[in-house]
Amino acid sequence: MPAAQVRPPSCRHPRRPVINGPAPALRTGPIVAVLAFTGTVAAIMQTLVTPLISELPQLLHTTASNASWVITATLLSAAVFVPISGRLGDLLGKRTMLIASCVPLLLGSVLCATSSSVVPMIIGRALQGMGMGLVPIGISLLRDVLPVERLGSAIALVSASMGIGGGLGLPIAAAVAEYASWRVLFWGTAALTVVIIGMLWRIVPAGESRPAGGGRFDFVGAAGLSIGLVCLLLPVSKGGDWSWGSSRTLGLFAAAVAVLILWAYWELRTTDPLVDLRVTARPRVLLTNLASVLVGFGMYAQALVMPQLLRLPEATGYGLGQSMLAMGLWMAPGGLMMMVVSPLGGKLSTARGPKFTLVVGAFTIAAGYALALPLMGSTWGLLVAGIVSNSGVGLAYGAMPALIMSAVPLSATASANSFNTLMRSLGTSVSAAVVGVVLSQMTTDLGGFTLPAESGFRVSLVLGCGVALVAAAVAAAIPGPPAAKPRSVPAAPRAEGAPAAR
The missing domain is CATH 1.20.1250.20 (MFS general substrate transporter like domains)
Structure with a gap:
């Protein structure tokens, strides 16, 4: 094919935006x-x-x-x-x-x-x-x-x-x-x-x-956290009506502790x-x-x-x-x-x-x-x-x-x-x-x-x-952000016969 008939890719579809160009602000x-x-x-x-x-x-x-x-x-x-x-x-x-x-x-x-x-x-x-x-x-x-x-x-x-x-x-x-x-x-x-x-x-x-x-x-983690939060927040919000020392209130607090511990164990092991x-x-x-x-x-x-x-x-x-x-x-x-x-x-x-x-x-x-x-x-x-x-x-x-x-x-x-x-x-x-x-x-x-x-x-x-x-x-007491690691810059190639830098 003659060279004059070959068009660059960017000219084949003049109305299509250039993909690699700068994105609009x-x-x-x-x-x-x-x-x-x-x-x-x-x-x-x-x-x-x-x-x-x-x-x-x-x-x-x-x-x-x-x-x-x-x-x-x-x-x-x-x-x-x-x-x-x-x-x-x-x-x-x-x-x-x-x-x-x-x-x-x-x-x-x-x-x-x-x-x-x-x-x-x-x-x-x-x-x-x-x-x-x-x-x-x-x-x-x-x-x-x-x-x-x-x-x-x-x-x-x-x-x-x-x-x-x-x-x-x-x-x-x-x-x-x-x-x-x-x-x-x-x-x-x-x-x-x-x-x-x-x-x-x-x-x-x-x-x-x-x-x-x-x-x-993580469906298991979602279910575990949901159950644990309900067991924790329900007695917190209703403890005044139920009595803070009632078996219902104390039982839900105990269940919250147990469920959230199991949930944390699962979260640490799942991918x-x-x-x-x-x-x-x-x-x-x-x-x-x-x-x-x-x-x-x-x-x-x-x-x-x-x-x-x-x-x-x-x-x-x-x-x-x-x-x-x-x-x-x-x-x-x-x-x-x-x-x-x-x-x-x-x-x-x-x-x-x-x-x-x-x-x-x-x-x-x-x-x-x-x-x-x-x-x-x-x-x-x-x-x-x-x-x-x-x-x-x-x-x-x-x-x-x-x-x-x-x-x-x-x-x-x-x-x-x-x-x-x-x-x-x-x-x-x-x-x-x-x-x-x-x-x-x-x-x-x-x-x-x-x-x-x-x-x-x-x-x-x-x-x-x-x-x-x-x-x-x-x-x-919150620590500062971790310091950014400096990037290693490769040394420029030494010209043949040039003396090594001291």
């Missing part, structure tokens, strides 16, 4: 915005039914004890499915699991909106809990698609969306519950979930789809574990997870104490007599402050490292508690204390996933972040149990009603402050 702003919005909506589910707690028995025609399962079901479901969805994100693709996690969130919202009895409501709330893996998977996806210079602030914002959603969910839910039907809450979340699915599909890239060398899902315990045992990861438990405790204790102080009648001498809606509005600035602080925390992590940001965040949480002790008799005082404390939460929540991802391989970021989220949830569960015991044991009588005493609130605030200080100490 991603617009990272919309990606971060979508993931932060997704996390905020998911976190709103945690406080969605808070304004309805006292009315649920009448709305669902059941007892107060049965109605409490509407909250417990979400807690247990989230604890079980967050690590599972994280591992599936590493195996199947993070965007795929983000969209998949929205499906039970949507179904659960529709089921709750149409429920008139307690059983379908509990099932719907459990389905909503399955969507709590959206935040850790979204954070892991950021590592795949964002440039290094944008990663710190983006991680901080998406991670803080858990606190932002929790802080904003209460006033929004209170307003809707007071001025509209409670079913609007769930129809609204269903509509938002549909919008999120569309945005994830259109805006968010797929990210890494599989770990190096493939991998299989593709659900949670790589060897990576989790690295000091940088282990201490970060421990600090996460403590920060979760510190974050949730003030979220339990301050609303009750705002809601209790003024006749107690320490209650502030606010309506449900007013209480939510006084708490809202704290959630908004996380949104303001989280990008600053990302810049601080870039400049000084995420360990420094975590230490500062824990100290700031403790400062918020310290302010609340002398100011708890004033709505403005609690507002200031809440802003300070939630600013610390925003700093800490942004630093923890950055620390985790700097210590784990790229192929395990989703599962490692999901396990870290589980540690935070464990801290909030323990906080709810401990503060619940304190407030139930330290009570006062007002007009024939038993209410938490002022001393109980002060003890709870002191506990929150102390735990935050311990979190700061643990964070300070």
Whole structure:
């Protein structure tokens, strides 16, 4: 064939893009915005039914004890499915699991909106809990698609969306519950979930789809961890109703210990574990997870104490007599402050490292508690204390996933972040149990009603402050990242006859 008739490969299909050419730059702003919005909506589910707690028995025609399962079901479901969805994100693709996690969130919202009895409501709330893996998977996806210079602030914002959603969910839910039907809450979340699915599909890239060398899902590990977590968290959340010394409570704690030991033995022996315990045992990861438990405790204790102080009648001498809606509005600035602080925390992590940001965040949480002790008799005082404390939460929540991802391989970021989220949830569960015991044991009588005493609130605030200080100490002990190994540069070939270098 004459040479003139031969065309180079790049000319045969002039409209096809060159595969080896530079990839088009991603617009990272919309990606971060979508993931932060997704996390905020998911976190709103945690406080969605808070304004309805006292009315649920009448709305669902059941007892107060049965109605409490509407909250417990979400807690247990989230604890079980967050690590599972994280591992599936590493195996199947993070965007795929983000969209998949929205499906039970949507179904659960529709089921709750149409429920008139307690059983379908509990099932719907459990389905909503399955969507709590959206935040850790979204954070892991950021590592795949964002440039290094944008990663710190983006991680901080998406991670803080858990606190932002929790802080904003209460006033929004209170307003809707007071001025509209409670079913609007769930129809609204269903509509938002549909919008999120569309945005994830259109805006968010797929990210890494599989770990190096493939991998299989650990069904035995998933079942073992699920059973162990249910046996652990069920008595933590219901121990106050069942009695902490009852055979049911103690039996479940014993079963949790036994099952989790067997689960750990299995995870150390299997080839593709659900949670790589060897990576989790690295000091940088282990201490970060421990600090996460403590920060979760510190974050949730003030979220339990301050609303009750705002809601209790003024006749107690320490209650502030606010309506449900007013209480939510006084708490809202704290959630908004996380949104303001989280990008600053990302810049601080870039400049000084995420360990420094975590230490500062824990100290700031403790400062918020310290302010609340002398100011708890004033709505403005609690507002200031809440802003300070939630600013610390925003700093800490942004630093923890950055620390985790700097210590784990790229192929395990989703599962490692999901396990870290589980540690935070464990801290909030323990906080709810401990503060619940304190407030139930330290009570006062007002007009024939038993209410938490002022001393109980002060003890709870002191506990929150102390735990935050311990979190700061643990964070300070986190070792630095491993030093990068220098690459060996091969020596240049010596020309024939040239003298050897001395």
